[in-house]
Amino acid sequence: MVVALVASVALAASAQARAKASPESVSDGLQTTSATPAAEESSDSSRSGIKSYPLCVVGSWKLQKDSFKIQFFSDVSTRIPFSSRGGIVMVLRPDGKGSATYKNYVSTGTYQGVGLSTKINGSEQFKWTATDKTLDYKYTKVSRTIVAKFGSQSDTSTDHETKERGGYTTIKCTGNVMTEKYSDGTVTWVRTDEFGVY
Amino acid sequence: MSRRYGRLAGAAAVVVATTLAPAGVAAADTPTNHAAAVAQPSVVYIEVHWRGWVRDTKTGEVFGGRTGYELTTRCSGFFAAPDGTIVAPAHCVDPGKDGVLPLFHAKVIDELAAAGRISTMDKGRKKLAATTALEGAKAKSPVIRDIFVQSGPAVVPASADDAMLAKVVSLTARNAGDVAILQVTEGRQPALEVASAPSAGTSVVLIGYPASSRTSSALLPSVTEGNLGGGIEVGELSGGVVVDRQGRVVGLVGASTEGGTTPAGGPKLAILPTTAITDQLDSADVDAGPGAADRNYRHGLDKFYDGYYSAAIKYFDATIAAIPGHGLANEFRAEAIDLRAKNGDATDWTTIGMFTAAGLIVVALLVWLVIGLLRRRRRDQEAPARMDEPVVGEPSGV
Numbered sequence: 389m390v391v392a393l394v395a396s397v398a399l400a401a402s403a404q405a406r407a408k409a410s411p412e413s414v415s416d417g418l419q420t421t422s423a424t425p426a427a428e429e430s431s432d433s434s435r436s437g438i439k440s441y442p443l444c445v446v447g448s449w450k451l452q453k454d455s456f457k458i459q460f461f462s463d464v465s466t467r468i469p470f471s472s473r474g475g476i477v478m479v480l481r482p483d484g485k486g487s488a489t490y491k492n493y494v495s496t497g498t499y500q501g502v503g504l505s506t507k508i509n510g511s512e513q514f515k516w517t518a519t520d521k522t523l524d525y526k527y528t529k530v531s532r533t534i535v536a537k538f539g540s541q542s543d544t545s546t547d548h549e550t551k552e553r554g555g556y557t558t559i560k561c562t563g564n565v566m567t568e569k570y571s572d573g574t575v576t577w578v579r580t581d582e583f584g585v586y
Numbered sequence: 587m588s589r590r591y592g593r594l595a596g597a598a599a600v601v602v603a604t605t606l607a608p609a610g611v612a613a614a615d616t617p618t619n620h621a622a623a624v625a626q627p628s629v630v631y632i633e634v635h636w637r638g639w640v641r642d643t644k645t646g647e648v649f650g651g652r653t654g655y656e657l658t659t660r661c662s663g664f665f666a667a668p669d670g671t672i673v674a675p676a677h678c679v680d681p682g683k684d685g686v687l688p689l690f691h692a693k694v695i696d697e698l699a700a701a702g703r704i705s706t707m708d709k710g711r712k713k714l715a716a717t718t719a720l721e722g723a724k725a726k727s728p729v730i731r732d733i734f735v736q737s738g739p740a741v742v743p744a745s746a747d748d749a750m751l752a753k754v755v756s757l758t759a760r761n762a763g764d765v766a767i768l769q770v771t772e773g774r775q776p777a778l779e780v781a782s783a784p785s786a787g788t789s790v791v792l793i794g795y796p797a798s799s800r801t802s803s804a805l806l807p808s809v810t811e812g813n814l815g816g817g818i819e820v821g822e823l824s825g826g827v828v829v830d831r832q833g834r835v836v837g838l839v840g841a842s843t844e845g846g847t848t849p850a851g852g853p854k855l856a857i858l859p860t861t862a863i864t865d866q867l868d869s870a871d872v873d874a875g876p877g878a879a880d881r882n883y884r885h886g887l888d889k890f891y892d893g894y895y896s897a898a899i900k901y902f903d904a905t906i907a908a909i910p911g912h913g914l915a916n917e918f919r920a921e922a923i924d925l926r927a928k929n930g931d932a933t934d935w936t937t938i939g940m941f942t943a944a945g946l947i948v949v950a951l952l953v954w955l956v957i958g959l960l961r962r963r964r965r966d967q968e969a970p971a972r973m974d975e976p977v978v979g980e981p982s983g984v
Contacts, residue, residue, distance in 0.1 A: 411885070411904030412878040427636075427681045427731035429751065433723040434652045435639055443701035446647065482647035563702030584645070585703050586695070586710040 439484055441518045444561035447584035449577035451476040451493070452565075456573025460497070460504055460536070467572065468504065470497035475508075479583050480516055486525060488512045490532060499538070507535045510547070518559065523568060526554035615891035617831045621791045622809045623887055624833025627776040627914045628665045628880075629807055631740035631795040632674055632768075632825065633658060633749070636686055638729035640694050640718045649694045654723070654730075657689050658743070661825035662794040662807065663735075663768065664835060665775040666867060668877035670750075672735065672768040673863055675825045675840040676757040677853055679768065681729045684760035684841075687720050689851055690729075694718075735770050738913040739804035740795060756870045758862070760853060764840035765866040774909050776883065777876045778829070780860050780867070784836035786815030794826025794839060797852075820855045822848070828857055833884070838863055879908035883915050893932030895922040 451474055457467035475493030480486045493508040510532030516525040532547040557568040557575075564579040579585070636657040639650035649655075663674030677685050691714045695704060704710040720729045733752040734744035741748040750770040757766035784790075792810040812818025820826060820839045828837035837860060841853035848854060867874045876884075886901030902919035905912055 411882040411901050427754070428722055428728040429730070429732050429753070433730070435648070435650070435654060435723045438639075438648055438650075438652050440651075443649075443697055443703065447703060482642075482645055561701075563700075579702055581705055584647075585705055586698055586713040 439482065439517075441482070441484075442520050442561060444563065445518045445523065445559070445566065446480055446482050448580045448582035449478045449480070449566060450474070450580050451478070452576040452578045454495075454573060454575040456495075456575075458572070460499065460538070464499075466499075468497045468499050470495040470504070470506070472496065477580070477582075478577065480518075481583070484515055484517060486514045486516045488514075502539045503537075505537045507537075509533050514554070521558055521560075523557050523559045524554070617789065618791050618809070618811050620887065620891065621829050621831045621833045622793060623914060623918075624884055625664075625778055625791070625793055625827060625829040625835075626807065626809075627737060627883070627912055628778040629737065629793045629795075629827050630663050630665065630672060630674075631736045631742075631744075631805060631807070632661050632663050632672075632678060632752070633734045633736075633740075633742070633744040634660070634679055634686075635732040635734070635744075636681070636690075636729060638681075638690055638720045638722060640690055640714070641721050641725065642718050644717050648721075649697065649718075655690055655693045657686055657693075658799065659686060659689075660795070660797045660799070662823065662827060662839075663825045664827045664838075665737075665777045666767075666780065666835075666863075666874045667872055668774045668777045668879065669873075670770040670772065670775045671755075671777075671867075671870075671872050671874065672752060672770065673835075673838060673867070674766050674768055675760075675838065675858075676764045676766040677760040677841050678825060679731070679733060679754050679766050680757055680759060681720060681731060682759065683715065684764075686729075687715075690720055691715065691718070692851060733768060735768070737776075737911075739806055740802070742798065742800065742802040742805050756866065758866055760841040761843075761845070763862045763866065764853075764858060765838065765862050767866055767870040767872065774877065774879060776880055776909055776912055777874070778827070778880075779834045779875050780863050781830060781834040781836045782860065782864075784814055784830060784860065787817070788814040788830055788836060790814050790818060790828050790830055790836055792818055792820065792823065792826050792828050792839070794823030797822050797824055814857070818857070820857060822850075822852075822855065824852065824855055835863065836860060877908075879905050879912075882908070883912065886915065886918065890918055890922050893925075893929070894934060895926035895929075896931050898922045899926070 451472070453471065453473050455469065455471040457469050459465060460468045472493065472495035476488055476490055478486065478488040489511050490508040495506045497504045512527055512532070513529040514525045514527045516523060518524070527550040530547055530550050530553070534545050534547055536543045536545070555570065557570045560567045566577045568575040568577070636659070637654045639648050639654045641648045659678050661675050661678035663672045665671065666673045679685065681687065691711060694714060695707065695710050698704045698710065699707070722728050722730050733754070734746070734749035735752045736744060736749045750772045752768040752770045755767040755769050758764065790812055792812060793807050795805055795807045798805065808823070810818060814828070814836055818828070823839050826839035827835060828839070830836050837857040839855050840858040842856035844854065844856070846854040882901045883905040886898045886905060889895070889898035889901060899919055899922050902915045902922065905915040906919065909915070
């Protein structure tokens with residue numbers, strides 16, 4: 389009787405071994421999980437509405453110096469050289485809006501040995517576009533008070549004219565310095581960290 | 587995904603002097619070879635292509651131009667379930683501050699610095715982090731992220747022609763675990779088991795794809811031997827998979843909990859514990875672990891290394907039927923056919939012994955039964971007549 393029991397166990401083990409020697413059938417239930425990604429899959433899409441401008445131009449600029457020629461007298465057509473230092477802060481925003489604030493902006497020149505000067509306070513608002521080499525702007529709002537002096541004489545005027553005003557300058561912007569050139573003058577700006585600096 | 591392993595090229599670029607693929611008699615059944623052969627088909631190369639724009643939420647300025655900034659992150663990972671569930675380090679796929687966001691910021695800072703708009707790098711990084719958002723092609727849309735997954739020899743750079751596309755199911759950020767669950771949906775995949783509590787000093791094998799940006803038509807994973815608990819160098823194998831000698835996952839190379847970054851901007855790496863992996867799998871409700879095809883493959887490997895090529899081929903056939911793209915199963919099968927033709931199958935002394943023993947036992951049982959029957963018959967013939975039977979003899983006298 390003992391012998392018979394051992395034999396049945398051995399045969400059972402053998403059958404189990406044979407069963408194990410066969411590959412399992414593959415019936416995994418494949419599942420997919422819906423993703424909730426914090427990013428999207430996409431391919432060839434570009435961002436529309438991006439304004440094209442050189443990064444250097446955006447920011448807050450303080451007038452370092454400028455030199456220009458203007459017709460100072462209404463009855464004298466001669467364009468007289470003037471120069472100035474400081475007194476204007478210009479901000480060029482990335483949305484294409486700009487502003488300039490005049491605070492005791494004084495320009496000086498001479499005519500026939502007599503000193504000339506202008507002092508401007510006020511502000512301008514404008515829209516601008518730029519490339520690496522040009523800056524275009526168009527005023528949307530101007531509010532300036534101009535005091536002009538010729539010797540001991542002086543004249544005060546206000547300037548609210550915006551119609552048809554604007555300009556085109558060639559620029560060179562390298563880091564913290566931007567130079568504008570136009571037909572009658574040159575302006576040098578230095579960057580401040582008031583806007584656009586990280 | 588129609589690549590095929592080159593002849594014997596399923597072998598990893600082995601750091602230690604071993605080969606994974608069956609190279610004739612050179613395919614010694616060392617613990618490293620065996621563990622790597624089990625695990626390697628489940629180890630994947632992940633390449634993430636990012637495209638995004640950085641928008642200053644205060645000024646509205648958008649950095650990145652019309653086409654945006656492009657970045658690529660690379661790491662390894664592994665299939666944790668036959669349904670295509672992948673475990674990978676989160677920092678590889680995370681668009682947030684613990685992922686690629688600092689890399690996008692670095693690109694912005696480079697541009698701003700060139701334009702004179704950075705005061706100091708440190709201030710710049712902090713201000714960008716505080717005031718900007720990473721976006722896709724539309725304002726407030728998610729950054730564009732394409733996750734390409736490849737197993738076996740990988741094509742670099744990846745594309746949809748050669749790779750599967752994955753989605754992120756869930757992730758725990760770099761500083762809180764650094765594990766992400768990804769999902770591909772291209773049929774059954776070879777999956778690994780995650781060991782519960784590996785002990786320090788366990789002999790392990792680290793398998794992972796190098797984070798190389800060099801173009802390659804067949805980037806292979808490296809295989810490194812070592813010991814768990816400081817006895818293995820993780821290098822820059824982000825997402826490298828650490829397996830024990832049974833091919834079970836005992837760790838994943840992810841961001842070190844000590845923090846810090848590498849010169850390339852990535853996190854310093856360390857081996858993440860399996861609890862971080864299992865927690866993430868559980869939270870994503872993943873039915874993790876190998877499937878029948880994986881068990882067939884492992885049986886096939888066992889048979890192959892024992893020299894039972896016919897049996898191995900049978901198991902590899904079953905594996906390939908379930909997972910046609912199983913590169914190593916195909917390679918081992920081809921080699922098993924060659925070796926069987928050359929050497930024949932090994933003699934299965936265990937099975938032979940078992941059947942012989944069973945046969946002997948059956949014979950012994952029959953002999954015992956026959957002897958018993960004969961003895962019984964003899965006893966019956968020699969037994970005296972019973973007393974109640976009528977006696978036939980001489981009549982009594984009168």
